[in-house]
Amino acid sequence: MTTTATPAPPFGRALCAMITPFTDSGALDLDGAQRLADRLVTEGCDGLVLSGTTGESPTTTDSEKSALVRAVREAVGERASIVAGVGTADTRHTVELALAAEKAGADGVLVVTPYYSRPPQDAVEEHFRTVADASGLPVVLYDIPGRTGTRIEPDTMLRLAAHPRIVAVKDCSYDFLGTQKVLSRTELAYYAGCEEHILALYAMGGTGYVSTVANLVPRQLRSILDAFDAGDTARAARLQQQATELIESTMSAGLPGTVTVKALLNDLDLPAGPVRAPLRPADRKTTDGLRAAYERLRAA
Template sequence: MASTSSSSVPFGRVLTAMVTPFAADGGLDLDGAQRLATELVDAGNSGLVVNGTTGEAPTTTDAEKAALVRAVLEAVGDRARIIAGVGGYDTAHTVAQAAAMREIGAHALLAVTPYYNKPPQEGVARHFTAVADATELPVVLYDIPGRTGTPIETETLLRLAEHPRIVAVKDAKGDLGASSRVMAETDLAYYSGEDVLNLPLAAIGSVGCMSVVSHLVSAELVSLYDAYFGGDVAKARDIHRMLLPVYTGVFRTQGVITIKAALRALGRPAGPVRLPQVDLDEAGTATLRTDLAAAGIAI
């Protein structure tokens, strides 16, 4: 079994899958990244995921990824766990990314399922094992078949849970039955990777979330988990329901598009998205403004 106990919370409760701020010319805005990271930790985040999906990792170079992790570590690495995203369709490159993130000082790795080439489950297992063997860092498996085209099947997760450095799962599969079984039979710490399921996943055993909407509602998510794990399920349910318009608004399109639009409107670091993503248009921004207003958020 994995080395963390089923009751452990290895990275805290609420972590933000952080956007990568870009300057108007499309380059990295490292000062903006440091300001945003500081804002998020001040708002209650126990950790940040850098170079993930919301960080537009498929569009950034290895050098940019390294610079971003260094900057965020410098800003908040003494106050929060910094989890570096790694992954792609090439295991050797992913292993090299993992080693680079260790050298920089990342606290953990978020390793996404290889995408595009649809490996069989044996290949998935060997890929994640190679990543976990590459460094001494704890590894979070990122199970998001809607993007990668390949789920981490239940039997594969049970097998990977035996690795001492594979300690957690960011679960964006949307299969509560499958997730229930893995949580019941392993010590893997589950984090919700699908915001609308933050509370439902907690009800079956998850320990927290790696969230997109937390760019806007970190404090509310902290309160949701404090209430739920403190025994006030009704309060947690009420917060969940209050946040439903936020979940709807942010995920009407790709989350990074809407979150960056909201951050720009609030004067916070974000900048544009990189192609093939496109910035939210005026009509989309108006809809987002209406959605967020239903939860009391003005942009």
């Protein structure tokens, strides 16, 4: 099917891939999560993605994931969508997490390509269909081959788009041609998963973004979309460019975004806490560089 209409945003446009706050002892900090979630929504986030890569999903338990959804739902009410990360390397476990997320009050689930085992495309497709069939929640496909080792190929996306509950993609494929192919032939809502692509993907017909950096500057990133929607494309481009230094410092400095974001949030006295092993905290020099880039963006 060929379509020229921009898909409606199933979870809003400006989504934050929220960190999972921990206490100093490493326990789940639900109070901190509620305070951070409230701040993010107040500052312009339409939705929050919990227990994704940024949320340290590999090192949180199933019960912690459900507790986090319930706590954040209590904090934000209906002011924002909640998408729960449920993807694992095991189809059966992913289904269990999807059902638990539905019970806990999530609005949708984020399902990453099964990692490590490197399944072929027919197995990837069957994995996503099985998860989508298992619950009543809409599904966001998470295409991030740099972490999983396996791409959701465009032709696989085209077939999956026919499933009534597969509604969106978080795109970290770094394949704009493949993305354009799927956008032009489906009604899947495409969210930029890489902050440097926010404006480019939005201008091409994407829906918005799921951003790690939005933990730090939710209002500034949302302003890129707002400027474009207002017809001020020059301002949108300028705002995207102004965010480049912080995006690079956060996402391309040799450390995972979880580490850099938590370092800066802690420095700003906002809820974050430590990362869980095997991740290690950022050093003081890195944190100071992040803080400087953050202050320059805030002053722009």
